[in-house]
Amino acid sequence: SQEQLAPGAFVLRAFALPYVQQLLPALAAIEQASPFRHLITPGGFRMSVAMTCCGELGWTSDRRGYRYSAIDPDTGRHWPPLPTVFLQLAQSAAAQAGFDGFMPEACLINRYEPGTRLTLHQDKDELDYGAPIVSVSLGIPAMFLFGGNARNDKAARVPLFHGDVVVWGGPDRLRFHGILPLKEAEHSLLGRQRINLTFRKVA
Ligand code: MD5
Ligand code: FE
Incomplete structure (x- = not known):
């Protein structure tokens, strides 16, 4: 099924399920190759989400700022390449939402455990705001906060479940968004965690 949250935001329920056996x-x-780590924000806070990346570019953060980099600062090597099945899933979801020819350079991988949250923010480190972002949810459920273009705009709550894919594009690419602290839960394949993949065209 397909729900439209806003003119440029589409929830594709269970879209990733046929890919899960190959994704894991x-x-x-x-x-x-590139283990999960808790990044430090420029303000000095340790993020409660654990993160890694794959693809030509990965997102990273430290006291000096946020940036995309071809090298994983923890290993000193390139990020692992984007697996074919990741690219196939991202491109077919983007096309389903009307974005043909989506070519992501980066896949950020967020790991949440019960209690982990992501505070309201905008994703502004990419240069090409015309390209969509494709987000894949795996494992235990989360409550997504879909805000407006200003931090104080009231946020809608959208539950996201194992296999759900969301495509954000056009006018909704720069909305404030976040994840409420995850509730205690266990998933049959992933255990006590939620994994979120976000595919981005960076440059
Ligand atoms: C997550 N991750 O569930 C979310 C999914 C992140 C992040 O927010 O920055 O790693 S991506 C949600 C998203 C991305 C881009 C735009 C919008 C939402 N939006 O305009 O609402 O771990
Ligand atoms: Fe974000």
Whole structure:
């Protein structure tokens, strides 16, 4: 099923389910090459979300700022390449929402455990705001906060479940958004965690 949250925001419920069996081993290999880590924000706070990346570019943060980089600062090596199944999923979801020819350079991988949250923010480190962002939810459920173009705009709450994909494009690409602290839960394949993949065209 397809829900439209806003003119440029589409929830594709269960869209990723046919890919899960191939996604999980690919994810395990990425984790082994570039392990999850808790990044430090420029303000000095440790993020409660654990993160890694794959693709030509990965997103990272430290006291000096946020940036995309071809090198994983924790390993000194390139990020692992984007697995074919990741690209196939991202491109077919983007096309389903009306964005043909989506070519992401980066896949950010966020890991949440019960209690983990992501405070309201905008994603503004990409140069090409015309391209969509594709987000894939796996594992235990989360409550997504979909805000407006100003931090204080009231945010809608959208539950996201295992296999759901959201595509943000056009006018809704720069909305404030976040994730409420996850409730205690266990998923049959992923255990006590939620994994979120976000595919981005950076440059
Ligand atoms: C998550 N991750 O569930 C979310 C999914 C992040 C992040 O927010 O920055 O890693 S991506 C949600 C998103 C991305 C871009 C635009 C909008 C939402 N939006 O305009 O609402 O871990
Ligand atoms: Fe974000």
